[in-house]
Structures are given as structure tokens and as C-alpha cells.
Amino acid sequence: MKIIALINARSTSSRLPEKCFAQITDDLQTYQIIIHRAKLAGLPVVFGTSDDASDDTLARLAAAEGVDVFRGARMNKIKRWHDCLVAYDADAIVCIDGDDLAVDFDIARRVANIMRKGQADVYEAPEDIICGLLTYAFTRTAVEKMFALVRDPEADTDVVSRYIEAANLTCADMPLNADERGLDVRLTLDYPEDADFFRKVYEVMPVDASGSAIAAKALELDLTKINWHRQADFAQNQQNFNEQVKI
Numbered sequence: 001m002k003i004i005a006l007i008n009a010r011s012t013s014s015r016l017p018e019k020c021f022a023q024i025t026d027d028l029q030t031y032q033i034i035i036h037r038a039k040l041a042g043l044p045v046v047f048g049t050s051d052d053a054s055d056d057t058l059a060r061l062a063a064a065e066g067v068d069v070f071r072g073a074r075m076n077k078i079k080r081w082h083d084c085l086v087a088y089d090a091d092a093i094v095c096i097d098g099d100d101l102a103v104d105f106d107i108a109r110r111v112a113n114i115m116r117k118g119q120a121d122v123y124e125a126p127e128d129i130i131c132g133l134l135t136y137a138f139t140r141t142a143v144e145k146m147f148a149l150v151r152d153p154e155a156d157t158d159v160v161s162r163y164i165e166a167a168n169l170t171c172a173d174m175p176l177n178a179d180e181r182g183l184d185v186r187l188t189l190d191y192p193e194d195a196d197f198f199r200k201v202y203e204v205m206p207v208d209a210s211g212s213a214i215a216a217k218a219l220e221l222d223l224t225k226i227n228w229h230r231q232a233d234f235a236q237n238q239q240n241f242n243e244q245v246k247i
Contacts, residue, residue: 002090003112005043007034007067008077009098010050011058015190020058020098022195025202030101030189031058033207035065038096040105040208043112045096048084050074073153078163082147085140094137101198102187104133104211110175111137120172121145122164130180131231132187133211136160142169149247159238162245177212185215186227190234193227200226 009031013019020031028036031047038045047062049055051071063069070087072080081093092115094108111123111134121142125135145167150157157163164171189195200223205214218224 001092001116002088003043003092003094003115004084004088004090005038005041005045005096005108006070006081006084006093007038007045007047007062007096007098008080009034009047009058009062010074011055013190016192016195019189019195022189024101024195024198025207028202028207031062031098032065033101033202034096034098034103035062035067036207037101037103037105038108039067041094041108041112042105043094043108044068044088046070046084046088048072048080050080076150076153076155076157078143078146078150078157078160079153079155081138081143085143090140092137092139093143095135097132097135097188099189100132100134100187101189102132102201102209102211102214104180106210107134107174107176107180108137114172114175115139121169122171123174124164124171126173126176126181128181129174129176130183130185130187130211130215131234133180134174137174142167145169159241159245161238162242162247166247179212179216183215183219184228184231185218185224186231186234187211187215188234191227191230193230197223197227 052074123137146163
């Protein structure tokens with residue numbers, strides 16, 4: 001079973017413009033940290049971005065980090081996944097969000113292993129997962145079923161939960177360890193406070209530390225006060241997006 005770690009990233013962002021290029025450490029920008037951590041999952045890594053001119057620089061820089069780059073639909077992320085799976089003749093994807101700067105490679109590896117047993121179409125993060133460790137993994141069949149519902153390349157499918165429901169996919173929870181659950185830590189990059197948080201985190205943690213270790217250190221040093229208050233806004237934005245999806 002061919003499973004790829006597919007990074008989803010674009011240059012444009014409304015809440016934090018060009019967050020993929022944010023300077024997090026002296027040497028590393030967001031996109032570089034994401035690529036580095038994705039490689040640690042031990043899967044073939046594909047950097048997925050759009051074929052829009054706005055992402056030309058991002059595509060070039062990602063390729064310079066030694067990963068394959070796939071360019072597809074600008075707005076319809078599901079179509080981009082579908083076309084990438086076809087292009088690489090892959091059976092499944094573990095989705096690496098381009099703003100999850102502490103994406104957990106151990107969880108990604110676990111999910112890939114359990115996907116090979118063929119128990120579900122999609123593996124989802126449980127509700128109590130630490131925000132930003134990982135969100136989804138899909139079989140090719142799952143992506144094809146969602147794509148059948150939304151073929152328009154200009155459809156905005158940034159949040160896919162409604163499409164998972166509408167496609168009647170068989171879902172299972174990602175396998176998590178106890179230290180990957182139930183902590184009020186925000187490990188994703190959407191707001192200026194998130195960038196400040198990650199700069200502080202990576203002053204004291206290596207960029208190849210596990211997500212759970214990063215979360216624990218953030219709590220120990222009381223760094224969560226920097227950006228945890230943004231979590232409610234984040235959740236509300238996702239809810240608002242889902243409410244306007246028409247299938």
C-alpha cells in the first residue's frame with residue numbers, strides 16, 4: 001500500500017498573510033519546519049500547493065528542500081488531493097497541514113501502519129487531541145467519494161468535515177497515546193500570537209521534538225498564555241465555514 005505524507009500549504013492567508021514564510025527560528029521558516037517534521041514520519045513526502053502564480057515562490061522553495069512538489073487546484077483542496085493521488089498512483093494520504101508547526105511524526109507513522117489494515121476510509125483526530133498534532137488521513141477511495149461531491153476547482157473546501165459526512169465515509173479515530181490528549185495547548189499557526197508562541201517554543205525545543213514533548217514544555221514554561229485564547233476564535237471560524245458549505 002503506497003501512502004504519502006501530503007503537505008497542504010498555500011502562500012495566501014487571510015488571518016496571517018504569508019504565514020508559510022514566517023521566520024520561526026534564526027534559520028528556519030514555517031514551510032521548512034513543516035517539511036522537516038513531515039520527513040520524520042518515514043513516508044514519501046509530497047508538498048502540495050496550488051498552480052496559481054501566487055504559489056510559484058513557495059513551490060520553488062519547497063522543491064529546494066528535497067521533496068516532490070505537486071501543484072493543483074487553488075481553492076478545491078479535495079480536488080488537489082485527488083489529482084495528487086492519481087499523479088503518484090498512491091493508495092492513501094496522511095494530511096500534513098502547512099500551518100501545524102509541531103505536527104507529530106509519531107502519530108503519522110502510527111496512522112499509516114493502521115491504514116494498511118484497511119479498517120476505515122478516513123482516520124480522524126479525536127476531539128481531545130492536542131490541537132495541531134495531526135487531523136486526517138484518507139484512503140484514495142475516500143478522496144474519490146468526496147471529489148464526486150465537489151468537482152468544481154473553484155469550490156472552497158478548506159474545511160472538509162461536511163464532505164466526510166456527506167460521502168458516508170467509514171471513520172475511525174487515530175491511535176493516540178495519553179500524553180497526546182486533553183491538554184490546552186495550541187500548536188497551529190493562524191494568528192500573530194501563534195507565530196510568537198512557536199518562536200518561544202523553538203528557542204527551547206529542537207524542531208525534531210515530538211509534538212507531545214513540545215506541548216508539555218509549553219505548559220511547563222507557561223507559554224500557552226501567548227496564544228491559547230485564540231483557540232475559541234479558531235473553533236468558531238471552522239464552525240462558520242461548515243455552516244456555509246452547500247452539498
